Amino acid sequence: MEKQSAPIDHNNAVIRVHGLKKSFGDYPVLRGVDLELYQGENLVVLGRSGTGKSVLIKIISGLLQADSGTVEVLGNDIAHLNTRELRELRIRIGFSFQNSALYDSMTVRKNLEFPLVRNKTNITKPEIDKAVESVLDAVGLSQTINQMPSELSGGQRKRIGIARTLILNPEIMLYDEPTAGLDPITCIEINDLINEVQQNYKTSSIIITHDLTCAKQTGDRVAMLLDGQFQREGSFDQVFDTNDARVKPFFDYNFIK
Amino acid sequence: MDTANINLPEEQPLRHKRFDGLKKSLSNFFITLSNINTFILRFFKEAFAPPYEFKEIVRQCYETGVRSFTLITLTGFIVGVIFTKQSRPSLEVFGASSWLPSLVSIAIMRALAPLVTALIAAGKVGSSIGAELGSMRVTEQIDAMEVSGTNPFKYLVCTRVLATTLTIPILATYNGLIGILGGFLNVYVNEGTSWRTYIQQVFDPLTFVDFAASLSKAIVFGFTIGIVGCYQGYNSDKGTEGVGKAANGAVVTAMFLVFIEEIVIVQIASWFR
Numbered sequence A: 001m002e003k004q005s006a007p008i009d010h011n012n013a014v015i016r017v018h019g020l021k022k023s024f025g026d027y028p029v030l031r032g033v034d035l036e037l038y039q040g041e042n043l044v045v046l047g048r049s050g051t052g053k054s055v056l057i058k059i060i061s062g063l064l065q066a067d068s069g070t071v072e073v074l075g076n077d078i079a080h081l082n083t084r085e086l087r088e089l090r091i092r093i094g095f096s097f098q099n100s101a102l103y104d105s106m107t108v109r110k111n112l113e114f115p116l117v118r119n120k121t122n123i124t125k126p127e128i129d130k131a132v133e134s135v136l137d138a139v140g141l142s143q144t145i146n147q148m149p150s151e152l153s154g155g156q157r158k159r160i161g162i163a164r165t166l167i168l169n170p171e172i173m174l175y176d177e178p179t180a181g182l183d184p185i186t187c188i189e190i191n192d193l194i195n196e197v198q199q200n201y202k203t204s205s206i207i208i209t210h211d212l213t214c215a216k217q218t219g220d221r222v223a224m225l226l227d228g229q230f231q232r233e234g235s236f237d238q239v240f241d242t243n244d245a246r247v248k249p250f251f252d253y254n255f256i257k
Numbered sequence B: 001m002d003t004a005n006i007n008l009p010e011e012q013p014l015r016h017k018r019f020d021g022l023k024k025s026l027s028n029f030f031i032t033l034s035n036i037n038t039f040i041l042r043f044f045k046e047a048f049a050p051p052y053e054f055k056e057i058v059r060q061c062y063e064t065g066v067r068s069f070t071l072i073t074l075t076g077f078i079v080g081v082i083f084t085k086q087s088r089p090s091l092e093v094f095g096a097s098s099w100l101p102s103l104v105s106i107a108i109m110r111a112l113a114p115l116v117t118a119l120i121a122a123g124k125v126g127s128s129i130g131a132e133l134g135s136m137r138v139t140e141q142i143d144a145m146e147v148s149g150t151n152p153f154k155y156l157v158c159t160r161v162l163a164t165t166l167t168i169p170i171l172a173t174y175n176g177l178i179g180i181l182g183g184f185l186n187v188y189v190n191e192g193t194s195w196r197t198y199i200q201q202v203f204d205p206l207t208f209v210d211f212a213a214s215l216s217k218a219i220v221f222g223f224t225i226g227i228v229g230c231y232q233g234y235n236s237d238k239g240t241e242g243v244g245k246a247a248n249g250a251v252v253t254a255m256f257l258v259f260i261e262e263i264v265i266v267q268i269a270s271w272f273r
Helices: A053-060 A083-091 A108-119 A125-138 A154-166 A184-201 A212-218 A236-240 A248-252 B014-047 B054-093 B097-138 B141-147 B152-191 B195-203 B208-234 B240-272
Strands: A009-024 A027-039 A042-046 A068-073 A093-096 A172-176 A204-209 A221-226 A229-234
Touching: A009 A053, A009 A204, A027 A053, A027 A204, A027 A229, A042 A053, A042 A184, A042 A212, A053 A068, A053 A172, A053 A204, A083 A093, A093 A154, A093 B141, A108 A125, A108 A154, A125 A154, A125 A184, A154 A184, A172 A184, A184 A204, A184 A212, A204 A212, A221 A236, A229 A236, A236 A248, B014 B152, B014 B208, B054 B097, B054 B152, B097 B141, B097 B152, B097 B195, B097 B208, B097 B240, B141 B152, B152 B195, B152 B208, B208 B240
Parallel strands: A042 A204, A042 A221, A093 A172, A172 A204
Antiparallel strands: A009 A027, A009 A068, A221 A229
C-alpha cells in the first residue's frame, strides 16, 4: 500500500537528541548522535547490525543511560526525571520490541489489559474490554483474544506487541526492527500497520530497521547511522543518491534497487 | 631479519598474574555482594510501599505453596518413617525405644522439617523463579513492563519474595506434621503405641523456643530462596545460557545460604534454651 503523506509539524520536535554518546566497555557505540523527531513524522533509522540503532531508542525510552549528551522527550530531559516522572513519561511512549516481548504466561487479552489496568486505576471493566477490542481491531487480530502468545505466528506476535503499546494511546512510537524475521508479505502488512498507526493514532515514530523496503514504505525521513553518528539524512531517495562507499553497498545489496 | 631493535612486551612474572587474577576475583565478589545488598534494600523499600500487589502475591503463594504440596507431603512422610526406623536400633541398645516419639519430634520440629522443606523449595521454587525471571529478562519482557509504566521490580520480585517468605513456613510446619505422622506409622507397626500416647510423647519435649526457632528458620529460608531466585533471574545475562545459569545459581546459592543460616539460627536458639 502506498504511504499517504502525514501532516508533519516541523516546528514542533517531540524528541531532541544532542551529542549523545554511549560506550559498552571500551567499545564506543554512539559517538555524538544528534536527532530531532517532529510531530506526526515517521523517522526511519537505518544502519547495519551493531551500529547502535536499538541502543539509541533504548536511551530515548530510559531503558539505558547515556554516557553524555542530552535527550529531550516531549519537553522532558530524561536524565533529570525521577522514577515517578519517568514512569509517567513512558506511558506517552509506545515501544514495540524486536521479538515482541509478549508476556508468555498471559493470554492476548491479559497482555493487552496489563498496561491499562496498571496505569489507569479508575478504569472500569467495560472500558477495559472496549479498549482491548478496539486495539485488536486496529491490528486486525480480534480472533486471537483468548490465545496464548506461543500459539501466535511471528507476524501476529508483532501485531499484538504493537496493539499492546497502542492501548495507552501513545504520542510517540518506537519500533525496534518491526519486520525482522518475517516473510516479505507479512513485512508489507506490518509496514502498512505502521502507516495506519501514524494516520489513525497521530503518532510520531522512530522506526529502527535495516530493511530498505520497510524504510521506503514507512519513512517520511530516513537517517543513516554509520560509525556511531548520523552520516546521511533526508528522504529515502536523497539518502541513497550517493556514491559514498559506506552507504552504497547497503542499497546495492537490496532487491529494491 | 634484525630482531635486536624489536621491543617485545615484557612477560609478567607468574606470581603477578596470579595476584591479578585473585584481585579480579575479589573485586568481582565484592561487587556482587554490593549488588545483592542493593537488591535486598530495594526489596524492603518497594515491598511495603503502595500500591500493593495483593492479587499477584496470592497468585505467587499458590504457585509456591500449592504446587509444592505433593512433594512436601511425600518427603515429609518418608523423612518421618526413615528417621524413626534408623533411630530405633540405637535407642534399643540403651533400652530407650520408648523415647522414640520424643526423639522424632525434636529432630523433625527443630531441624529436619524447615531444612528439608527449604532444600526442596530451593530446588523446585528457587530454580523456577530464577528460570522464569531469567527468561523474561532475555526475551525483553521485563523491559516491556518497564516501558509500559509498570514497576517490574515490584510486580515480579517483591511479590515472589513475599510469597516464598509467607508460604515456606506454612509448608515447613505441614512437612513437620506429616513427618510426625510418618513416625507414628512406624512406631505403631513396631511397638503398637496408640495415637494418643504417641502425640503426648511427641509434644512433651517441645518448648516455645523450639517452635519459635523452627518458624524463624523457615521464614529466613523462605526469604533467602525468594530473594536469591529473583536476584539471579532478574540480573541474568542475555541469551539462553543466562537462563540456565540463573536457574542453577538460584538453587546452588540458596542451598548454600540455607545451611549457613541453619548453623547461625541453631546457635542463636541454643542461647535461649
